[in-house]
Amino acid sequence: MTQNNREMKLGAFFMIPGHHVAAWRHPKAEAHQTMSFEFIKRLAQTAERGKFDMVFLADNYAVRRNNQKVLGQTVNTLFEPFTLLSALSAVTNHIGFVGTVSTTFNEPFNVARRFASLDHLSGGRAGWNVVTSSTDVEAQNFNLEQQLLHEKRYERAEEFVDVVKKLWDSWEDDALIIDKEEAQFADPSKIHAINHKGEWFSVAGPLNISRPVQGHPVVIQAGSSEAGKELAARTAEVIFTAWQTLEEAQSFYADVKGRMAKYGRSPEDLKIMPGIFPVIGRTEEEAEENKMLLEDLIPEEAGISLLSGMISVDLSGYPVDGPLPDLPELDQINGGKSRFQLLKDLADREGLTIRQLYQRIAGARGHREIKGTPEQIADQMQEWFENGAADGFNIMPPYLPGGLDDFVNLVIPVLQKRGLFRKEYTGNTLRENLGLKRPVNTLIESIKETI
Amino acid sequence: MTQNNREMKLGAFFMIPGHHVAAWRHPKAEAHQTMSFEFIKRLAQTAERGKFDMVFLADNYAVRRNNQKVLGQTVNTLFEPFTLLSALSAVTNHIGFVGTVSTTFNEPFNVARRFASLDHLSGGRAGWNVVTSSTDVEAQNFNLEQQLLHEKRYERAEEFVDVVKKLWDSWEDDALIIDKEEAQFADPSKIHAINHKGEWFSVAGPLNISRPVQGHPVVIQAGSSEAGKELAARTAEVIFTAWQTLEEAQSFYADVKGRMAKYGRSPEDLKIMPGIFPVIGRTEEEAEENKMLLEDLIPEEAGISLLSGMISVDLSGYPVDGPLPDLPELDQINGGKSRFQLLKDLADREGLTIRQLYQRIAGARGHREIKGTPEQIADQMQEWFENGAADGFNIMPPYLPGGLDDFVNLVIPVLQKRGLFRKEYTGNTLRENLGLKRPVNTLIESIKETI
Numbered sequence: 001m002t003q004n005n006r007e008m009k010l011g012a013f014f015m016i017p018g019h020h021v022a023a024w025r026h027p028k029a030e031a032h033q034t035m036s037f038e039f040i041k042r043l044a045q046t047a048e049r050g051k052f053d054m055v056f057l058a059d060n061y062a063v064r065r066n067n068q069k070v071l072g073q074t075v076n077t078l079f080e081p082f083t084l085l086s087a088l089s090a091v092t093n094h095i096g097f098v099g100t101v102s103t104t105f106n107e108p109f110n111v112a113r114r115f116a117s118l119d120h121l122s123g124g125r126a127g128w129n130v131v132t133s134s135t136d137v138e139a140q141n142f143n144l145e146q147q148l149l150h151e152k153r154y155e156r157a158e159e160f161v162d163v164v165k166k167l168w169d170s171w172e173d174d175a176l177i178i179d180k181e182e183a184q185f186a187d188p189s190k191i192h193a194i195n196h197k198g199e200w201f202s203v204a205g206p207l208n209i210s211r212p213v214q215g216h217p218v219v220i221q222a223g224s225s226e227a228g229k230e231l232a233a234r235t236a237e238v239i240f241t242a243w244q245t246l247e248e249a250q251s252f253y254a255d256v257k258g259r260m261a262k263y264g265r266s267p268e269d270l271k272i273m274p275g276i277f278p279v280i281g282r283t284e285e286e287a288e289e290n291k292m293l294l295e296d297l298i299p300e301e302a303g304i305s306l307l308s309g310m311i312s313v314d315l316s317g318y319p320v321d322g323p324l325p326d327l328p329e330l331d332q333i334n335g336g337k338s339r340f341q342l343l344k345d346l347a348d349r350e351g352l353t354i355r356q357l358y359q360r361i362a363g364a365r366g367h368r369e370i371k372g373t374p375e376q377i378a379d380q381m382q383e384w385f386e387n388g389a390a391d392g393f394n395i396m397p398p399y400l401p402g403g404l405d406d407f408v409n410l411v412i413p414v415l416q417k418r419g420l421f422r423k424e425y426t427g428n429t430l431r432e433n434l435g436l437k438r439p440v441n442t443l444i445e446s447i448k449e450t451i
Numbered sequence: 452m453t454q455n456n457r458e459m460k461l462g463a464f465f466m467i468p469g470h471h472v473a474a475w476r477h478p479k480a481e482a483h484q485t486m487s488f489e490f491i492k493r494l495a496q497t498a499e500r501g502k503f504d505m506v507f508l509a510d511n512y513a514v515r516r517n518n519q520k521v522l523g524q525t526v527n528t529l530f531e532p533f534t535l536l537s538a539l540s541a542v543t544n545h546i547g548f549v550g551t552v553s554t555t556f557n558e559p560f561n562v563a564r565r566f567a568s569l570d571h572l573s574g575g576r577a578g579w580n581v582v583t584s585s586t587d588v589e590a591q592n593f594n595l596e597q598q599l600l601h602e603k604r605y606e607r608a609e610e611f612v613d614v615v616k617k618l619w620d621s622w623e624d625d626a627l628i629i630d631k632e633e634a635q636f637a638d639p640s641k642i643h644a645i646n647h648k649g650e651w652f653s654v655a656g657p658l659n660i661s662r663p664v665q666g667h668p669v670v671i672q673a674g675s676s677e678a679g680k681e682l683a684a685r686t687a688e689v690i691f692t693a694w695q696t697l698e699e700a701q702s703f704y705a706d707v708k709g710r711m712a713k714y715g716r717s718p719e720d721l722k723i724m725p726g727i728f729p730v731i732g733r734t735e736e737e738a739e740e741n742k743m744l745l746e747d748l749i750p751e752e753a754g755i756s757l758l759s760g761m762i763s764v765d766l767s768g769y770p771v772d773g774p775l776p777d778l779p780e781l782d783q784i785n786g787g788k789s790r791f792q793l794l795k796d797l798a799d800r801e802g803l804t805i806r807q808l809y810q811r812i813a814g815a816r817g818h819r820e821i822k823g824t825p826e827q828i829a830d831q832m833q834e835w836f837e838n839g840a841a842d843g844f845n846i847m848p849p850y851l852p853g854g855l856d857d858f859v860n861l862v863i864p865v866l867q868k869r870g871l872f873r874k875e876y877t878g879n880t881l882r883e884n885l886g887l888k889r890p891v892n893t894l895i896e897s898i899k900e901t902i
């Protein structure tokens with residue numbers, strides 16, 4: 001495929017019942033269906049009808065319980081990704097399923113195994129969004145008082161991903177023989193221990209499931225800090241990232257793709273997909289009304305709490321219609337560093353009050369909001385896609401099911417008409433649809449080298 | 452329901468492509484479908500047609516890689532339980548799904564959450580078979596050189612189950628309000644931290660998913676050691692166990708049910724379900740032929756290895772047609788203690804050689820084998836069921852799909868005709884079908900007490 005007929009990649013980022021912090025209060029949001037599989041199944045089938053590459057699920061490992069009022073005003077119950085995505089895979093045929101799984105609160109053997117299992121179940125439609133988790137409330141559910149330091153989390157994550165990939169490679173592609181007469185189910189010379197001994201993990205292997213259909217499930221990352229960019233350049237196949245302006249997105253795109261050569265990778269081996277929060281109207285006025293409707297529904301405490309969590313600084317003591325207080329330096333932040341920087345820059349650039357800032361992020365959460373008609377939204381996406389800022393986008397519907405229905409029914413046809421997006425699935429796996437190469441089995445390569 | 456119209460509970464214990472170690476070599480076994488979801492989906496739908504209470508999946512966390520020949524002769528690739536059961540729940544309506552998950556290689560927050568998620572996804576059809584895992588090869592995939600001691604594993608398991616139950620109880624049943632006008636998604640006074648601090652775990656809670664549909668997913672156990680029996684009497688709702696004779700099964704049944712009163716539980720709160728390996732023929736001769744067919748297909752090394760693993764003693768150096776060597780005392784065994792004792796007793800009682808013993812356990816793996824016509828198999832089940840030895844059975848088809856098809860098409864109608872088994876599902880959840888009470892929320896009870 002040449003640059004000229006290059007097509008966008010699209011993720012459908014499900015947050016139930018919508019991305020906006022007040023989504024559940026939207027008159028058309030099916031908030032009562034938050035814990036209904038039948039509802040989410042319908043959403044996945046809508047996304048598949050829209051030819052999305054994948055359903056994407058974020059995740060966390062705790063309820064923020066510090067503020068009782070906010071606890072009651074916000075949605076704190078969600079499905080666990082492996083269970084939900086596996087169930088969705090059984091009722092769809094083409095769309096991929098990307099689960100967010102933390103390297104801090106899991107073991108690599110279990111994670112390698114579950115993704116391999118989902119990949120086999122779904123016929124090669126699994127992807128792993130690697131995160132390190134950043135909050136103390138999560139750590140407190142896993143025998144810790146507070147979260148590991150940012151640097152330590154990334155060290156652990158790097159080794160974790162290496163171990164998982166070795167485990168996925170521990171069975172060669174043609175290890176299964178299944179010859180009843182000769183009593184040969186598998187070729188034992190093609191099943192390998194990995195004997196990993198590192199700083200964080202000691203894992204013998206092999207995995208107890210054969211090599212995934214895709215070789216490896218697609219590996220995705222979200223971090224945009226220095227450590228995150230370096231890890232992504234070395235190991236990620238998709239980056240889900242957050243940018244407000246074309247210039248920032250172009251700079252990030254060039255930066256990360258430029259780091260790949262030293263790891264022997266080419267720029268096409270990594271798809272960069274910024275998040276987009278689309279506020280759609282049939283007219284500009286209708287789009288503006290849709291935006292105001294949600295903004296008016298944000299409970300003040302919930303808005304302040306959301307913003308506080310995102311910048312890892314408690315803002316509850318400050319006047320909501322005043323400016324942000326003096327914030328700590330980046331190196332003192334142990335949470336999501338890139339999100340902290342992005343929001344600090346945004347507030348500085350536009351001189352926003354605390355309320356204005358939480359209204360700005362209450363839907364998109366730091367990702368780019370695009371408001372307008374279907375044509376206008378397609379224009380913005382096209383501009384980024386054709387100017388070195390994005391290989392595709394992760395779409396964050398404001399509320400569900402309407403926000404997704406509108407995108408599929410109104411925006412996707414425009415993208416298809418312009419030749420920017422597929423009309424039918426062409427690959428058999430998520431990896432093929434994303435245009436990513438099948439990974440070589442590096443474990444086997446390294447064994448061959450040592451012989 | 453009185454004792455007179457009491458009905459059996461039945462589990463469909465799936466081991467793909469069958470329980471017999473040579474199942475995959477059976478001419479009618481669909482061995483090529485071992486990693487096919489479509490195949491297993493068909494099996495689950497067959498079990499649901501048969502009105503089974505549940506699909507049951509065993510699990511392990513390692514490939515036994517020490518013997519290369521055996522590694523090639525046996526099936527060492529399997530789906531991970533959470534992913535497979537979740538997918539199956541999406542394509543069935545009534546049958547329950549029980550996953551085996553180890554307390555040694557997981558964290559309670561993750562396990563509580565995944566089972567709660569599966570329970571919501573399936574509308575209340577989830578169950579957890581609690582195991583502690585016993586092998587060093589598994590430990591070596593989780594940063595250990597060798598397995599924890601038996602006693603330590605059980606200590607950890609007890610605390611693990613307590614933490615999981617507290618997390619399931621951390622949301623009260625009516626915590627969700629979802630009042631859009633009043634901006635009240637949940638009642639924060641009904642979402643509770645658990646603040647557990649114990650010897651093994653420190654978990655703050657609450658869980659980030661609302662209380663499971665069943666209150667608690669059904670809790671199942673398999674261990675029959677002293678520690679296992681005590682844990683079961685205190686916490687289990689189903690015991691999956693292995694007995695060869697009516698007398699042994701009766702003695703175990705009375706023993707465990709007798710231990711329950713001191714934990715404030717009544718005998719009906721726990722269903723005891725021995726495993727059965729049914730070898731079915733339309734005639735006795737056909738049943739005998741079916742048995743011989745599988746026995747002849749066992750590779751000698753695979754048989755010895757299976758037996759060695761089950762008694763935690765390496766038998767590979769001994770003449771296969773000679774007797775078992777002198778075995779260690781029970782207290783020196785760090786593996787599955789009850790299985791060791793059962794097989795030692797069996798070999799002593801019948802004077803079996805190593806080969807005869809592995810042939811005996813190559814299918815049933817220590818569980819009871821019943822060979823015969825559908826009527827004869829139903830007779831044996833009825834005898835145990837009506838004489839204080841069992842509340843139901845976990846059925847282990849020798850090979851798939853034929854072994855399950857035969858049971859559903861031939862044996863179940865006999866049981867139904869005798870009034871021993873349901874003709875239709877009557878409950879909405881696994882718990883209701885099993886006749887188990889909905890658990891009270893003990894976390895909330897204890898909070899009320901302290902106020």
